[in-house]
Amino acid sequence: MESFIYQQEKEMLTFIEKLVNIDSGSHDKDGVDQVGHILEENYLSLGFHVKVITQENYGNHLVIQHKEAINPNIVILAHMDTVFPKGTALERPFNIEGNRAYGPGVIDMKSSQAAVLYAIKALLNEGHEGYKKIKIILNSDEEIGSPTSRSLIESEAKGMRYALVMEPARKDGSLVTARRGKGNYTLIVEGKAAHSGIEPEKGRSAIEELAHKIIQLYELSDHENGISVNVGLIEGGSSANTISDHAEAQIDVRMKEMEQVEIIEERLEEICSTTEVSGTKIVLEGEMNRPPMEKNKKTRALLRIIQDVGDEIGIEIEDTATGGGSDASFTSSLGVATIDGLGPVGGNAHSDKEYLEIPSLVERTLLLATIIKRLSQDK
Template sequence: METFLQQHSEKMLNFIEKLVNIDSGSYNKKGVDQIGEILRNCYENLGFHVKVIPQKEYGNHLVIEHKESIYPSIVILAHMDTVFPKGTVLERAFRIEGQRAYGPGVIDMKSSHAAVLFAIKALINERDEAYKHIKIILNSEEEIGSPTSKSLIEKEAKNTKYALVMEPARKDGSLVSARRGKGNYTLIVEGKAAHSGIEPEKGRSAIEELAHKIIQLHELSDHENGISVNVGLIEGGSSANTVSDHAEAQIDVRMKEIDQVELIEGKLEEICSTTEVAGTKIVLEGEMNRPPMEKNKKTRALLRLIQAVGDEIGIEIEDTATGGGSDASFTSSLGIATIDGLGPIGGNAHSDKEYLEIPSLVERTYLLATIIKRLVEKQNM
C-alpha cells in the first residue's frame, strides 16, 4: 500500500488543492455543499453508497458506506467546514513552499479528506475488503459545535466498535487520546437605567451585577483537575453617564471528566440564582455541548493496537491530551473506543499560517489504511 500511495502522492496534493481553494466556512452552505458534492462523487465512483442528510442553514451531512457493507464496525469522522469567512481563498489560495502546503483549512481538515479517500483506494488496490467494514460520517458544522450533526453521529456510530477521528495530528505527530468537554453559556443581566449624574440612586446597574458574577464564575476554575471557566466576551450599557440596564457575558466552560459536568452545571445555576445588586435580574442560557473524551480502557486498547501498527510500518506513535473539542467526544461518550488526531501532521490551524507537512501525507494515509486493515483482521480472528 505504501508504494501505491507514494505513486499517488501528487494526485493527493492536487485533490487537497482543489478542496482548499473552495471557501467552506461553517456558515457558507453553498461552499460546504460544493465540498460535499466532490466527495460524494469520489466515493460513489469507488462503489460506495452516499446518503445525503439535507440541512437548511448549514451544509448537508454525508453518511458513506460501501454498497456491500453489512454492520460496519469502524466509524470514521471528518468535517467539511472551516473557520474561515467567504473570500479567504481569494486572499490566500493553496500554495506550496518547500515541504509545506498552506491555505485555509489545509490541515483542519481538508488534507484528512485526501487521507481517508486514498487509504480506501490503497485497500481496494490491495484487493483487501477491509473498506467494506467502515462507515464514514462527514459533517458540515463541526467548527461551531456540531449543532445539527451531534445526534446524527450518535445514531450512526452507536453500533460500531471503533471510532477513528480525522482531526490533524499534533505538530509533533502525536495522536489525541483525550479531550476536555466543552460548554457555551450566555449570562444576561437586566437592570434599570438612570442618569448617573442627576439620579444615579434610581438606577440598578446591570454591569455592576455582571462584574460580581464574572469574579464568581472565574473562581470555579480548578486547573489542577482540568476545570476552567472563562468569561471571554462582555458587553453592556449605552453611555458612560447612564447606569446600565443591560449587560451580557459569553462563558466558555471546559472539564476533564464526565463526572465533573453535573458538578459544574450545579455551580453555574447556584451562582446565577441570586443577585448582588438589588433590583437586577439574571438569565443563564446555554449547555454543555461536548462531553469529555476520556482515555478509558477501550481507548487505551485501541491506542496500543495503533502503536503496534506504527511499529510494524516504522512510525513511532505517541499520544497526548488536549483542551480543544472535537466530534471524538460524541463517540467516546457512547463507550466506543476512540482515537483522534489521525490526520496528517501540520499546525497553526484556524490562522493565516495554517500548514500541512507534505511528507506526512503518505505516511499518515498509510498508517490509516493499515489500522483499518488490522482492526478488521482482529474482529475476524
C-alpha cells in the same frame, strides 16, 4: 500498499488544492455543499453508497459506506467545514513552499479528507476488503460545535466498536486520546437605567451585577483538576453617564471528566440564582455541548493496536491530551473506543499560517489504511 500510496502523493496534493480553494466556512452552506459534492462523486466512483442528510442552514452531512458493506464496526469522522470567512480562499489560495502546503483549512481538515479517500483507494487497489467494515460520517458544522450533526454522529456510531477521528495530528505527530469537554453559555443581566449624575440612586446597574458574577465564575476554575471557566466577551451599557440596564457575557467552560459536568452545571445555576445588586435579574442560557473524551480502558486498547500498526510500518506513535474539542467526544461518551488526531501532521490551524507537513500526508494515509486493515479483521 505503501508504494501505491506514495505514488499518489502528487494526485493527493492536487485533490487537496481543489478542496482548499473552495471557501467552506461553517455558515457558508453553498461552499460546504460544493466540497461535499466533490467528495460524494469520488466515493460513488469507488462503489460506495452516499446518504445525503439535507440541512437548511448549514451544509449537508454525508454518511458513506460501501455497497457491499458487511456489518461495519469502524466509524470514521471527518468534517468539511472551516472557520474562515467567504473570500479567504481567493485572498490566500493553496500554495506549496518547500515541504509545507498552505491555505485555509489545509490541515483542519481538508488534507484529512484526502487521507481517508486515498486510504480506501489503497485498500481497493490491494484487494483487501477492510473498506467493507467502515462507515464514514462527513459533517458540515464541527467548527461551531456540531449543532446539527451531533445527533447524527451519535445515532450512526452507536454500537460501533472503533471510532477513528481525522482531526490533524499534533505538531509533533502525536495522536489525541483525551479531550476536555466544553460548554458555551451566555449570562444576561437586566437592570434599570438612570442618569448617573442626576438620579443614580434610581438605577440598578446590570454591569455592576455582571462584574460580581464574573468574579464568581472565575472562582469555579480548578486548573489542577482540568476545570477552567473563561468569560471571553462582555458587553453592556449605552453611555458613560447612564446606569446600565443591560449587560451580558459569553462564557466558555472546560472540564476533564464526565463526573465534573453535573458539578459545574449545579454551581453555575447556584451562582445565577441570586443577585448582588437588588433589582437586577439574571438569565443563563447555554449548555455543555461536548462531553469530555476520557482516556479509558477501550481507548488505551485501541491505542496499543495503532502503536503496533505504527511499529509495523515504521512510524513511532505517541499520544497526548488536549483542551480543544472535537466530535471524538461524542463517540467516546457512547463507549466506543476512540482515537483522534489521525489526520496528517501540520499546525497553526484557524490562522493565516495554517500548514500541512507534506511528507506526513502519505505516511498518515498509509497508517490509516493499515489501521483499517487490522481493525477490520476483529470479530
